[in-house]
Amino acid sequence: MAYSADVIVIGAGIGGLTAAALLQEKGFATLTFEKNNYPGGSCASFFHRGYTFDVGASVFYGFAEAERSGTLNLHARIFERLGVSLATIPDPVQIHYHLPDGFEVPVFYERERFLSVLISRFPHEEKGIRAFYQELEAVYDILSALPAGSLEDFVHVLQVGVKNPGKTMALAVKTFKSMGETARKYIKDAELLKFVDIESYSWAVQDAVSTPLVNAGICLADRHHGGINYPVGGSGAIPAGLCEGIRKFGGAVELGCDVEEIVLKDGRAEGVRLSNGEVFTAKAVISNATVWDTFNRLIKKTDYNVPEDRFLRAPSWFQLYLGVDAGAVPEDFHVHHVLVDDWERYQELGGTIYISAPSLLDPSLAPVGKHVVHAFVTDEMDRWDNYKKRGSDYKTAKEAYGDSVVQRTEKILPGLADALEVKLFATPLTSQRYLNRYKGSYGPLLYPGQNVLQKPQNRTSVKDLYAVGDSTFPGQGVIAVTYSGVSCASYVSRQLGEPLEYL
Numbered sequence: 001m002a003y004s005a006d007v008i009v010i011g012a013g014i015g016g017l018t019a020a021a022l023l024q025e026k027g028f029a030t031l032t033f034e035k036n037n038y039p040g041g042s043c044a045s046f047f048h049r050g051y052t053f054d055v056g057a058s059v060f061y062g063f064a065e066a067e068r069s070g071t072l073n074l075h076a077r078i079f080e081r082l083g084v085s086l087a088t089i090p091d092p093v094q095i096h097y098h099l100p101d102g103f104e105v106p107v108f109y110e111r112e113r114f115l116s117v118l119i120s121r122f123p124h125e126e127k128g129i130r131a132f133y134q135e136l137e138a139v140y141d142i143l144s145a146l147p148a149g150s151l152e153d154f155v156h157v158l159q160v161g162v163k164n165p166g167k168t169m170a171l172a173v174k175t176f177k178s179m180g181e182t183a184r185k186y187i188k189d190a191e192l193l194k195f196v197d198i199e200s201y202s203w204a205v206q207d208a209v210s211t212p213l214v215n216a217g218i219c220l221a222d223r224h225h226g227g228i229n230y231p232v233g234g235s236g237a238i239p240a241g242l243c244e245g246i247r248k249f250g251g252a253v254e255l256g257c258d259v260e261e262i263v264l265k266d267g268r269a270e271g272v273r274l275s276n277g278e279v280f281t282a283k284a285v286i287s288n289a290t291v292w293d294t295f296n297r298l299i300k301k302t303d304y305n306v307p308e309d310r311f312l313r314a315p316s317w318f319q320l321y322l323g324v325d326a327g328a329v330p331e332d333f334h335v336h337h338v339l340v341d342d343w344e345r346y347q348e349l350g351g352t353i354y355i356s357a358p359s360l361l362d363p364s365l366a367p368v369g370k371h372v373v374h375a376f377v378t379d380e381m382d383r384w385d386n387y388k389k390r391g392s393d394y395k396t397a398k399e400a401y402g403d404s405v406v407q408r409t410e411k412i413l414p415g416l417a418d419a420l421e422v423k424l425f426a427t428p429l430t431s432q433r434y435l436n437r438y439k440g441s442y443g444p445l446l447y448p449g450q451n452v453l454q455k456p457q458n459r460t461s462v463k464d465l466y467a468v469g470d471s472t473f474p475g476q477g478v479i480a481v482t483y484s485g486v487s488c489a490s491y492v493s494r495q496l497g498e499p500l501e502y503l
């Protein structure tokens, strides 16, 4: 059979693009369809009146040219393999936390400097603080020694296990541990344990007890090694670089192409049908859509349906994209902030405010004398469903809620409301519409107590259909979906008879 390509990828998010780029570089013909006119999904940039806004992500791991690599520093090594250069700017503080009772913690790149901020507030917990963060270092040490590959690839797992028996065994044991339970082994102070919770919530949208220790070991340790680095030109520079790599090796990324159906024949994924009716076929199809969108929308046969509650559905977001007078953002303001007013409410919808001002690192993102401020809080689509027709009521409700978040943000950026030149507000309906994500959700999460290995890998219940992105192991976050892209490309390449070399 003459196929349109070896591999078709549905969606040009970071997961899909990473898989496509590695497969294409290996010599497979890839064809990626993206419904938007720009790639990147939640890690895209958009442009408005001279400002460059990050759609979602702006805290980035994985760009260090470290001597220690393993499953870490994946962006740097992927771009090196593709021969594409991507300039980044080091961010000296991962997140600056503003917590109840005047408790403030800037998480400095320098680990000891960060720990000393915690120790100065909790001197009685010094031993516990050091022991807990050392546990995260131990995970980091293991992951930086083991190569990235697919856990479904028997050859890879066997090779890694034989070459690194001690580390593989230690990692297997750690997959059964949660970040919160580990913290409770060493730390007793209730306020400090709340801090551990917000350290987890800030990227996992779950408290520490619900968060696997292994995931925490990447996010909370690598920030002090490879560090946080921001791409020059905004988050969209990452998908742009991946597209450059794909095209350089002869692959195609087709923008403005909405995949309406995954075509099944004789129980296998044969290809895709676009909304304009065109059909394309391939030896393998990779879906970068969420698990609910892939199985309940793109596959028309209901036998494959996935109930919503098979996973814990993370909430969506209400987002504020602001262009502001530079005077409202102090020069020594850190780039990323998390603001919690009340420990009782931080997990409620809207309870925690995330704020970033990336033009402090890259002034090209805003006109001269201005800054970009991106703020967001958790939200649910149901709250906005009544306004689906987007009439004046929707606009009024959106403005009122957005203005209330601006007012709360004034706690750390006084004068913000009066300094606004541009304000764009986006509800969960906007996320669903632009990102094609079920209910605009941040994605499926594990239920508390589940093992990280219970997150679906790349194979699916349909032959020759694979999944990539934040519905798959290890989960949400740009570096995590990049890992899923590496793992997916590794597995698919072996199925197609030409396994990838390790990065």
Ligand SMILES: Cc1cc2nc3c(=O)[nH]c(=O)nc-3n(C[C@H](O)[C@H](O)[C@H](O)COP(=O)(O)OP(=O)(O)OC[C@H]3O[C@@H](n4cnc5c(N)ncnc54)[C@H](O)[C@@H]3O)c2cc1C
Binding pocket: 010, 011, 012, 013, 014, 015, 016, 033, 034, 035, 036, 039, 040, 041, 042, 043, 055, 056, 057, 058, 059, 060, 061, 257, 258, 259, 260, 288, 289, 293, 298, 317, 319, 376, 434, 435, 436, 437, 442, 468, 469, 470, 471, 475, 476, 477, 478, 479, 481
């Ligand atoms: C507000 C916000 C802030 C965040 N902050 C950070 C952060 O600071 N650091 C971090 O690491 N992570 C952050 N994240 C998470 C991170 O952005 C995501 O986990 C990651 O980008 C998801 O990548 P993905 O490949 O799974 O899919 P997505 O980004 O969802 O991309 C999927 C792509 O597929 C396309 N698509 C879907 N269905 C179809 C179809 N049928 N046909 C054609 N195209 C289709 C979509 O249009 C989209 O472009 C944030 C996310 C949000 C929303």
